[in-house]
Amino acid sequence: MDSANAPKTKTDTKYNLILSALELFADNGIDAVSMRTINNAAGTKNASAVHYHFGNKLGIIEAIIGFIREELDTSRLDALTALEKRVRNGERPRCREIMWAAFAPYYRLYTTPGYGRHALRFLARLQIDMSPEIQDILNREPQQIAKRFDALLARALPDLADNIRRMRYLYFWTLTVQMFAGSDQLESTVFGDLRTCSDEEALHRRFDYLVGGMEGPVTPSAA
Numbered sequence: 430m431d432s433a434n435a436p437k438t439k440t441d442t443k444y445n446l447i448l449s450a451l452e453l454f455a456d457n458g459i460d461a462v463s464m465r466t467i468n469n470a471a472g473t474k475n476a477s478a479v480h481y482h483f484g485n486k487l488g489i490i491e492a493i494i495g496f497i498r499e500e501l502d503t504s505r506l507d508a509l510t511a512l513e514k515r516v517r518n519g520e521r522p523r524c525r526e527i528m529w530a531a532f533a534p535y536y537r538l539y540t541t542p543g544y545g546r547h548a549l550r551f552l553a554r555l556q557i558d559m560s561p562e563i564q565d566i567l568n569r570e571p572q573q574i575a576k577r578f579d580a581l582l583a584r585a586l587p588d589l590a591d592n593i594r595r596m597r598y599l600y601f602w603t604l605t606v607q608m609f610a611g612s613d614q615l616e617s618t619v620f621g622d623l624r625t626c627s628d629e630e631a632l633h634r635r636f637d638y639l640v641g642g643m644e645g646p647v648t649p650s651a652a
Contacts, residue, residue, distance in 0.1 A: 442471070442478060443482050445472070445473070446467060446468075446471045446473070446478060446479055446482060446483070446489065447493055448471075448543075448544055450462070450467045450479075450489050450493060451493050451544060451548060451551050452470070453466060453467060453470055454551050454554055455546075455547040455551040455554060458558055459486075459554060459558040464479040464480060464485070464489075467479050487562055487563075487566075490566065494566055494567065497538070497548050500534075500538050500548070501534045501538060502534075502574075504534040504537050505530060505533075505534040505574065508533070508534075509577055509578065512526065512527060512581055516584060521584050521585065522584070524586055524640065524643055527578065527582055527585055528601065528639060528640050528643060529636065530578075531602075531605075532605055532636055532639065535549065535605050535606070536609070536632060546609075549606060549609040549610045552610070553606050553607055556607070578598065582598065586644065589647070597643050600642060604638075604639060604642075
């Protein structure tokens with residue numbers, strides 16, 4: 430196996446730094462975590478390990494975002510390619526199928542042992558602690574994932590104006606992240622404990638809500 434593609438281990442310094450920073454940022458927010466705190470949490474012997482491997486805090490944030498994207502791509506790229514192949518064969522996938530291809534990878538990440546829940550809370554933190562620098566990193570999509578999904582949704586929802594469809598897709602991404610990030614809080618809501626169904630049922634109820642938002646009618650004044 431190529432060493433660049435070998436599985437990471439607990440002795441991999443960069444990997445440990447990424448996972449330690451991911452958890453710290455998820456729990457405390459971006460601004461509250463220092464490079465020294467990350468070094469200490471990762472148990473590195475070198476007090477300048479973050480600086481050595483990533484340059485600065487923005488560098489390790491970019492590495493974490495890249496790490497999460499790779500995790501998401503392990504499932505969404507195959508699904509996306511399959512949908513695009515169907516389009517080339519003359520089919521028109523339904524909105525629900527396209528949205529599931531975009532949604533399911535976040536669930537798989539959320540259920541990944543060790544760091545999955547931290548990853549979703551980290552993404553939720555980024556939405557709150559957004560800076561121009563972080564926005565620039567998030568907008569760098571080498572695979573142009575968002576544009577590929579948008580092209581599919583344009584076929585599935587031909588009557589929806591481009592700007593409305595794209596805005597709804599951004600709402601979908603924001604709400605997906607926040608839904609998973611806040612999943613652990615459903616037992617103490619203003620309505621009491623809402624965990625009255627299986628995890629699978631809860632997953633599909635979230636998804637139904639998001640699809641409804643994507644396919645819903647447009648207020649005439651906003652058309």
